[in-house]
Amino acid sequence: MRTHYCGELNSRHEGEEVVLCGWVHRRRDHGGVIFVDLRDRDGLVQVVLDPDRAEVFARAEQVRSEYVLKVSGRVRARPRGTVNPDLPTGEIEVLGLDLDILNPSETPPIQLDEHGIEVSEELRLRYRYLDLRRPEMQARLRTRSLVTRTLRGFLDAHGFLDIETPILTKSTPEGARDYLVPSRTHPGEFFALPQSPQLFKQLLMMSGLDRYYQIARCFRDEDLRADRQPEFTQLDIEVSFLDEEALMGIMEGMIRTLFREVQGVELPEPFPRLTYAEAMRRFGSDRPDLRVPLELVDVADVLGGVDFKVFAEPARDPHGRVVALRLPGGGELTRKEIEGYTQFVAIYGAKGLAYIKVNAWNEQGREGLQSPILKFLPDQAIDAIMTRTAASDGDLIFFGADQAQVVNESMGALRVRLGQDRGLLAAGWYPLWVVDFPMFERDANSGRWMALHHPFTAPKDEHLERLESDPGTCLSRAYDLVLNGTEIGGGSIRIHRDAVQRRVFDLLAISPEQAEDRFGFLLKALRFGCPPHGGIAFGLDRLVMLMTGATSIRDVMAFPKTQSAACLLTDAPASVDEAQLKELGLRIRTKG
Template structure:
């Protein structure tokens, strides 16, 4: 039966106790992890967020009635225990912080009883995600999830303290704002007062932080909630947290320098990892050419090699046809894998086709120097040798080739590079490889919209030497933009912003906006720019992704308290859900059934 605390005060968390407390009387409170009844003694592992502590109940210390009550304890009962800290009478448990001590209970209270939980409350749970997330309030008791969220809290504190010392001001920006669709879909919020009109939840505080620079706040930051109505994956959620910042009177180097020091401090203070500065730099075009990705994983080699020049006059039509259509022929050298079974190679070919390629050519350089290939019969030995030389191939290597457009070749070889590295165990999971990717294209062509779209956003500054190409060759214009990448994951991105009206107008024209369109969407920012705007630049991190990588979790769900699942629903609260008809009526909203929509 549950009891009240009756004035009891907790003196310590469970794992805060150590040998230095031996002989002290303490009061601890927490959940029963496990109970072991040895007849004359009952042992209970008591758990709170700090860890486990062994409590010993015997009849001499708690009395006959207390001992009988201790025999009724079950997993997840909540206890308050007062007793004496002593040296362990049994074997020391080296796996526990409190493994050398135990508490002999003198009195205790059952503060709350528990039904049998639907899964064990333990680290590295093998329980299905659907069950864990339905009972997330129990899943959050698991020690590994608690460690993740504790580190997340500490990271937020380190970030706040560091940026404050660097002269940044923490300023909150609105959650209810105007929809400015240019990128992912907005979450819309209907207005009751303004019928037929909607707010949008922010995809980022981008426009407001630029307004803060116009207002003279010079250095701003915010740990901000953001929302995007897009498809989910392991490192994406409909609502997420961003470490957002903007600085005035700076250039890209200034932004990168302060963030390098922030990253260095975070990793040293929280997980004792030394990050060497300055971080590696790589131009976007080099990242794409060598790794097939603008967020390359540099923890292993296997770079993409261009053999277009070598094969331009060969007899293999797949290669020459791609080159005639302004495409490329590029390959991967998978060291030591010439003996890969045909079935696995066929699976790679299938992957390539799913990524948009017509196929995947391969060449096995056998241990005796002979070849096994999908295209050898179309080439002379000299041509095959030239390819092997260009690919730095040795006996025993497997060479894979894609021949197609720049985008398809990069997609195929970049994806296969990562897949092969995981399959062949080439990645050192203990490495933290950071780099800045710079000089992104300012614009990218959208086949769907038949126009150029901003690769980052419409306020990104072009590189000065490319300004004259905005009207004549927009696709060749590079941006003063920079992404910070860790182990093949984009941690964050930023850019120098446009602060000159003439350049901003050219940018809008190139994006296909009329002056009216631009003012309809971004008028409040453009108006502010009329009244003296400083040069400014910024960056934003995905906070959830950062913590996920720091703790080596497989998903950002393991570093968020209450995440959603793949269809953006919450299994615990059953959100989203229907609402009362009266609420919809107030908002002037009618829900059409599927037949009516058709």
């Protein structure tokens, strides 16, 4: 029906006869001449319709926003003084010789041109097919397509096989809740939608496939937020006979290639690395944003003996932590601004936010400091704090003191918030590998050991003997890739020996009967010559969100769900009729 896309026309096409199809982005009537900005997925072009073609002009007078048109015309240069430098097609226009209205449109509930007012996300999701017409949304989906094409090309070139794994599988509850699918042919039994292809990709390694990848749909029934959805997409990867160093090297190459080809950006080589312990110590987070130059400084050792229990008690508690965070130039913060940050850290469980303003330390020493807590701090403690934080006149020092988890979460978040508010974020992309994660963590309620990643993660070889004797110090062969403070990928070398896997299950209080019921097929496969193997999964939605500058993964998915896991477009989930339920052997129980 058409010869060109609207956005591809330029001065090289002058004099050519073209046929275009698209939507009316805007219509303007300028004293008898009608201008139509015609839009398709490639961009906009201005179409001029003169009254000397009466029949065509009459149809043009009927045109309104979002009408679907077919336009035949001739490309010509725009008159002097009317060139639009902000538009790729701004040097030319199309003189309309014929116009067909392929379909009219009602007045859309969402205004799609650049003059449109902001509308609620609820309205955008309810009329998603209109929202997706907006150029910024189309650009994001085009970037997503380019990202997946680039990733596939890299992996194909490095010997990886694209293999699909089942969507209907067995429920192996571990972590988030499963989405369950009742079976008609096996009454009373259920499939589960996969939270990830984890077990199947390990089985592929046991099958001798050596290098696997898949752009996989995954499903998790969990509480949602900006970077979570009940169904999401990950780039899933598994390899045999490679250790973590080799696998991380390949993945670095893949991400560097991706940013070079999609963003035109060269990422560092190699990516920097931090151990989990160092990341938590310096930044309070295992996914630190390295664009922010601020760091946490431990000061518990100099505050354990002060006459101020807010500091002294956590300083003496083996599970407590006391840190200082220097904000350069922060002395200009007002009391109201400091109170705002106090309320911010309270979100993360902090009971308060102590501070010291450094007004004139260089000349006046202690007298040049300003803080309600100074009377509790001896000179020795103040000297140590000032030295360790490298504070200068005009700075402000914030303090966090509580259980280590509260301090890490609150002060880690404050660090990023201050970086954003104070314009301290460096420009560009800052990738980081975080390695040497703990193998296990204690559940706060039950006190039982839980796998920090998942129960198939291998411990470091030198820590195998700690599995039973000292599991809290056992480190895993896991690795996460962080980009600008967002975890974009995580993986590990897997357990490939049946005996080690059973030891881990024992520690996690998974009985032999439970292990056999949930993972029997995997345990059996481990006994038939399982190769050493490992892998990684990248959150494709998160990655595209970062690359496009979107603030939510919903803005890089064609048809996302709301935060309550509902689809406003289709009104899903929805009830089904009694006949369908009866066929599945199900009955709805009314509450109460």
